[in-house]
Amino acid sequence: MKVLAILSLLVCSCYATTPTPLVIWHGMGDSCCNPLSMGSIIRLVEGQIPGIYTLSLKIGDTTTQDIMNGFLKPIPEQITMACEQIKADPNLANGFNAMGFSQGGQFLRAVAQQCDGIKMHNLISVGGQHQGVFGFPKCPNDLTFCDTLRDMLNKYAYNPTIQDHLVQAEYWHDPQHEDVYKSSNIFLPDLNNDVTVNEVYKQRLMSLNKFVMVKFTSDTMVQPIASEWFGFYAPGQAETVQSLQESDLYKNDQLGLKAMDQNGQLVFLATDGDHLQFTNEWFITNIIPYLQ
Amino acid sequence: MKVLAILSLLVCSCYATTPTPLVIWHGMGDSCCNPLSMGSIIRLVEGQIPGIYTLSLKIGDTTTQDIMNGFLKPIPEQITMACEQIKADPNLANGFNAMGFSQGGQFLRAVAQQCDGIKMHNLISVGGQHQGVFGFPKCPNDLTFCDTLRDMLNKYAYNPTIQDHLVQAEYWHDPQHEDVYKSSNIFLPDLNNDVTVNEVYKQRLMSLNKFVMVKFTSDTMVQPIASEWFGFYAPGQAETVQSLQESDLYKNDQLGLKAMDQNGQLVFLATDGDHLQFTNEWFITNIIPYLQ
Known part of the structure; x- marks a missing residue:
């Protein structure tokens, strides 16, 4: 019995010290x-969680x-590729946490909702835009290019050719033309159950342990910043912002977010700073606990 | 007199507290x-040196x-563009420090040597390859691509078309064929005064206050790692590495590096870690002093 107890202790302690893998x-x-x-x-993660497997x-x-x-590969194709990579990796077979940066945040949510047969525990979105973007207040390029890009997106974002060839158009959300957005955007309205309620999407999202959303309160790259917490402009105009909790998406619980919020599965984190600008200390204090 | 003394004190203290700008x-x-x-x-730099101007x-x-x-623009054209940007910026007119990461390290040295009319104080090369590279021990892509790239560079790096269209070929240094390297590489042999001694290059490099080179002792991306301290394979083979101090370049002082070394202008820093992997603490302790 003593031997068995010791063995069981060893097994338990081995099990307890294997960190949950991380996909970024x-x-x-x-x-x-x-x-x-x-x-x-x-x-940084490996320093805090020794032995963690990361993908x-x-x-x-190639990296290029x-x-x-x-910029260029249609998001649905990217989600399929990511899903295949994750399923092919034996290190992830028992489950993993996922952390996406900026557009990687909404892409990993798409993986959570659309990739069959995976086990995602926590999803951490760092500056992801879950209701899309409408505008580039500080486009990191020269003015002519920024003006052209804005103009092109304003006029042609929902053109089928642009939708098939420009990633950023696939999360371009024009609140002044919600109907066009819902009918012509090939990625986000479907993902957000804006048109029809896909119960599978809802169940898979709700099966997460925690869905953590990080918002950068001085973000000059994302408009509106509220999108990082799943908020957006109130429909029909582009000035007044409403929170997730004020939206029909939440009130009707089309995606399960209301239920998740009530169950304590949604975590809203805010940090002062521009897009993706955080200190190691902030990351260690606020994010690492969700990766353990 | 008292007013003048106070004014002079104010002017001096203002002058003393304006940090040297930084180009990266x-x-x-x-x-x-x-x-x-x-x-x-x-x-990180702004946190340590409040008010510093950075470019x-x-x-x-565009960022794209x-x-x-x-990857694709011939290095000499890139140097010209960087030189023009720096000269057009009024904030840099009174001088600046420069810090390059990886290939940005040798590119900023080219700016120091080739860009007329600028005032570079300290040059910090973080993992730069000043004698080029010969091999990709851990190419961050899939194996087929890596094999193709290696094969292509081994066979065709010095082909004029490749030289004009692949940046990495322009610092590809084959020690087994030093003569071909010297005659056909369009960037590095000229920059290093390997073929003819360009006195202007030499004088400009020697006019730096400090030339700081950071080497990553566990670097798996750069071969040989010694290139990050201006060392390389001894000519004619690709096994034995010689330090800068053992090279003819140094002994004949073709580029002024021997004089700089003797004057204490060269700083050799080493840190354990893979390519460009350092902690904020290491950076603050070891690099920030050269940016002040």
Whole structure:
């Protein structure tokens, strides 16, 4: 009996010390394997959770393809590729946490809702835009390019050719034309159960342990910032912002978010700073607990 | 007199508290404006040196162009563009420090040597390859791509078309064929005064206050790691590595590096870790003093 007890203790302690693996997805203009961005994040996580297995998703065969696909490959195809990578990795078979940066946040939510046969525990969205974006207040390019991009998105974002070839158009959300958005955007309205309620999406999202959303309160890249907490402009105009809790999506519980909120499954974190700007200390205090 | 003395004190203290501006150049696969890479570095520097002016070089009109140009735009053209940006910026007219990451390290040295009319104080090369690279021990892509890239570089790196269209070929240094390297590489042999001694290059490099080179002792991306301290394989083979001090370049002082070393202008820093992997604490302790 004593031997059995010791063995059982050993088994339990071994089990307890195997950290939950982590899947990460980078943001626009970044790649799986930039040593200073995702590399630093992985190193920070590994420093706090020794022995953790991490997978930084690469969409395409090369890091260059991965960068370009972040602009050009239709999001549904990217979600399929990510889903296949995760399912093919034996280290993730018993479940994993997922953490997405910027657009990687909504992409990993799509993986949670659309990828059959995976076990995602916690989903952490760091500056993700769950209701899309409408505008580039501080576009990190020259003025002519920014004006052209804004103009193009305002006029042509929902053109089928643009939808099939520009990733950012696939989460472009024009609140002044909600009907066009719902009928022509190929990614976000479907994902958010805005048109029809996909019960599978709802059940899969609700099966998460926690859905953590990080908002950057001084974000100059995302408009409106509320989208990082699943809020957006009230329909029909582009000035007044409403929170997730004020939206019909929540009130009608089309996606299960109301139930999740009431069950304590939604975590809303805010940090002062521009887009994706946080300190290691903030990350260790606020994010690491959800990765353990 | 008393008023004058107070005024003079104010002027002096104002002057003393204006930090030296900083120009940075990102590495391969990265861009000027990735919030998690160069953005984090700038934020770290600004936290330590409040009020510092920083310029993160962007090669091209957009961040996407900037990323692609890091693979495809001939280095001499990139140096010209960087030189023009720096000279056009009134905030840099009284001088600046420069810090390059990975290939940005050798590119900023080229700016120091080739850009007329600028005042660079300290040059910090973080993992730069000043004698080029020969091999990709851990190429961050799939195996087929890596094998193809290696094969292509081994066979065709010095082909004029490749030299004009692949940035990494322009610092590909084959020690088994030093003669071909010297005659056909369009960037590095000229920059290093390997073929003819360009006195202007030498004088400009020697006019730096400090030339700081950071080497990552567990670097799996750069071969040989010694290149980060201006060392390389001894000519004619690819096994034995010689330090800068053992090289003819140093002994003949073709580039002024021997004189700089003897004057205490060269700083060799080493940190354990893979390519560009360092902690904020290490950066604050070891790099910030050269930016003040």
